[in-house]
Amino acid sequence: MKACIINIGDELLIGQVVNTNASWMSQQLVSNGIDIARVITISDTAKEIEENLNIGLSEADAVILTGGLGPTKDDITKKTLCNYFGSKLIEDKATFEIISSIFEKRGYPMTDTNRAQALVPECCKVLLNKCGTAPGMWFEKDGKVVISLPGVPFEMQYLMSEEVIPRLVKHFNMGYILHKNIIFQGIGESFLSDKIEDWELNLPQTIKLAYLPKAGMVRLRLTARGTEKENLLSDIESSVKSLYNIVGEYILGEDVESLAEIVSKKMRFYKKTLSVAESCSGGAIASSITSLSGASEYFKGGVIAYSNTIKENMLGVSGDTLSKYGAVSEETAKEMVLGVLSKMDTDYAIATTGIAGPNGGTAEKPVGTVWITVASKNEVHTQKMAYGNDRLRTIERTTNQAFSNLLKLISKELCGK
Numbered sequence: 001m002k003a004c005i006i007n008i009g010d011e012l013l014i015g016q017v018v019n020t021n022a023s024w025m026s027q028q029l030v031s032n033g034i035d036i037a038r039v040i041t042i043s044d045t046a047k048e049i050e051e052n053l054n055i056g057l058s059e060a061d062a063v064i065l066t067g068g069l070g071p072t073k074d075d076i077t078k079k080t081l082c083n084y085f086g087s088k089l090i091e092d093k094a095t096f097e098i099i100s101s102i103f104e105k106r107g108y109p110m111t112d113t114n115r116a117q118a119l120v121p122e123c124c125k126v127l128l129n130k131c132g133t134a135p136g137m138w139f140e141k142d143g144k145v146v147i148s149l150p151g152v153p154f155e156m157q158y159l160m161s162e163e164v165i166p167r168l169v170k171h172f173n174m175g176y177i178l179h180k181n182i183i184f185q186g187i188g189e190s191f192l193s194d195k196i197e198d199w200e201l202n203l204p205q206t207i208k209l210a211y212l213p214k215a216g217m218v219r220l221r222l223t224a225r226g227t228e229k230e231n232l233l234s235d236i237e238s239s240v241k242s243l244y245n246i247v248g249e250y251i252l253g254e255d256v257e258s259l260a261e262i263v264s265k266k267m268r269f270y271k272k273t274l275s276v277a278e279s280c281s282g283g284a285i286a287s288s289i290t291s292l293s294g295a296s297e298y299f300k301g302g303v304i305a306y307s308n309t310i311k312e313n314m315l316g317v318s319g320d321t322l323s324k325y326g327a328v329s330e331e332t333a334k335e336m337v338l339g340v341l342s343k344m345d346t347d348y349a350i351a352t353t354g355i356a357g358p359n360g361g362t363a364e365k366p367v368g369t370v371w372i373t374v375a376s377k378n379e380v381h382t383q384k385m386a387y388g389n390d391r392l393r394t395i396e397r398t399t400n401q402a403f404s405n406l407l408k409l410i411s412k413e414l415c416g417k
Contacts, residue, residue, distance in 0.1 A: 003029050003034050008041075021066050032174075034165075034174075081148055127164070176232055182221075193211065206226045273298050278350075316338075330384065355367050361389075368389055374405045375409075
């Protein structure tokens with residue numbers, strides 16, 4: 001099955017707003033076995049909407065539109081769809097109740113303009129938006145489907161996850177689609193591909209493989225499609241088992257999106273605590289941790305020690321160490337991690353110090369030089385990395401490497417590996 005995505009809005013065309021909807025929708029559809037025929041960004045005009053609807057329906061089984069469903073006069077998607085399908089606007093009672101409830105909770109009066117959000121084409125199936133005032137709409141024509149969603153990202157994402165994808169899978173009788181994600185660290189995408197070439201070539205026909213690299217890590221996604229669920233589960237299980245036999249030393253976890261998720265699961269499972277002392281990563285490690293639910297169970301806190309004064313006063317780094325070896329050094333990194341480990345009284349700690357760039361490097365310590373230290377009450381492990389002059393990429397790679405090193409320390413101490 002194929003889908004076409006149409007994102008509506010002049011603000012997208014002129015670059016005023018980044019079109020994150022397109023990438024998120026594509027990822028979700030593809031991960032559920034729906035191929036993307038085309039992604040289109042258009043202006044908020046009836047002519048553009050109608051012309052591109054025709055293009056989408058000629059190439060795909062389903063066309064999904066976002067945007068143009070607000071209460072203002074320049075949002076014309078709903079009226080255009082009414083004309084396109086030869087229908088008329090009627091008020092949807094369930095949508096009106098949601099809108100009334102939202103305004104009542106916020107203590108705002110509801111105007112006629114707000115109430116108009118509950119108007120929908122009579123011929124559509126309403127997809128209730130429990131996150132906002134604009135409902136989603138599902139149309140069917142000549143065996144194909146047109147879906148209109150609000151452009152607000154969190155509203156669109158709710159409707160896609162809760163309504164659209166489940167309905168598409170059922171409507172087009174797509175059978176079972178199962179996914180398995182494997183996280184690798186310490187091996188590049190091309191090297192990993194070389195090592196597992198024979199394994200990949202001999203995968204069951206039910207399974208497709210996707211490489212999803214990020215800074216400092218690689219995620220493999222196995223997608224199995226078919227009509228017999230138990231057979232698909234068996235295919236995935238045997239494939240993953242043989243993968244561990246080939247490259248198990250680089251595998252850090254399964255069925256997660258990030259290394260931070262693996263750390264979260266490990267720390268909570270073993271009931272251990274964690275603290276961080278960050279210089280060059282500037283709080284990125286702490287942010288990755290606290291963005292996940294359950295962080296308060298194990299994460300005590302962190303110090304962003306950008307200046308030497310903070311390194312000394314907050315973390316107890318020796319002035320002599322800073323003077324002799326510099327802020328970016330193995331010695332400073334060790335004192336930082338031991339300082340935060342002691343002050344916050346945690347089982348584990350992470351510290352980073354480096355030159356994220358693009359300025360500030362020297363011949364001895366070029367831009368991208370980073371020291372990453374992880375520690376427990378029994379052991380300290382320090383690693384020097386060279387990441388180049390891309391600041392954001394250096395921070396991301398530092399974060400991922402820090403989590404990787406922490407996981408290895410946890411495995412050594414708690415799992416005997």
